[in-house]
Amino acid sequence: MKNLGLIALLVLAFACQKPENNADQMSENQAIIPNEPDSVLRHAVYFSFKDSSSAEDVQMVIDAFRNLQNEIAGIQSFEWGENSSPEGLNRGLTHAFTLTFHSNEDRDAYLPHPAHQKFGEILGPHLKEVLVVDYWTRP
Numbered sequence: 358m359k360n361l362g363l364i365a366l367l368v369l370a371f372a373c374q375k376p377e378n379n380a381d382q383m384s385e386n387q388a389i390i391p392n393e394p395d396s397v398l399r400h401a402v403y404f405s406f407k408d409s410s411s412a413e414d415v416q417m418v419i420d421a422f423r424n425l426q427n428e429i430a431g432i433q434s435f436e437w438g439e440n441s442s443p444e445g446l447n448r449g450l451t452h453a454f455t456l457t458f459h460s461n462e463d464r465d466a467y468l469p470h471p472a473h474q475k476f477g478e479i480l481g482p483h484l485k486e487v488l489v490v491d492y493w494t495r496p
Contacts, residue, residue, distance in 0.1 A: 396493050397433065398458040400467075403450040403488040410483040415452075421479045422454055428472035431463025432456050449486060464491065 406415050419437060426432040434457040440447045458464040467473055 394459050396495065398461065398464055399492055399494060400456040400458060400464055401490045401492070402454040402456070403447075404452045404454070404480075405449045405485040406451065406483050407485045414483050418480050418483055419452070421476050425467075425472055425476055426456075429467050429470050431458055431460070431466050433459055433463075450488060 404418075406418075423435055423437070426435045435454070437452065437454045440451050440453065456467070458467070
């Protein structure tokens, strides 16, 4: 019974110890993940394409848009997809693209960037309609 009390006391003592700094607990092989911002700027772009544009033309536009993340440093991520909503409220817009930025300044540098302007020249002959919405994410 005396040993049981001593063991309980030791367990309590270890449980009450202040945890070490997370950096101290990490092994040398673990990478430190940089802090992500609490909110990010989403640049949401919606297109419809002209009837005269072929599937290859549309794919060329998509590939050119995707490549902007390799040419413009402020783009944190890029994703895209085709409308699949059964609601029928897309107003003819068929393709959605979302670019993520960490600051207004990064987005503002993207807009007049020569690579973005060149993309506009590729898109122009195929674009029927466009809608752009920028917003800061909220939890």
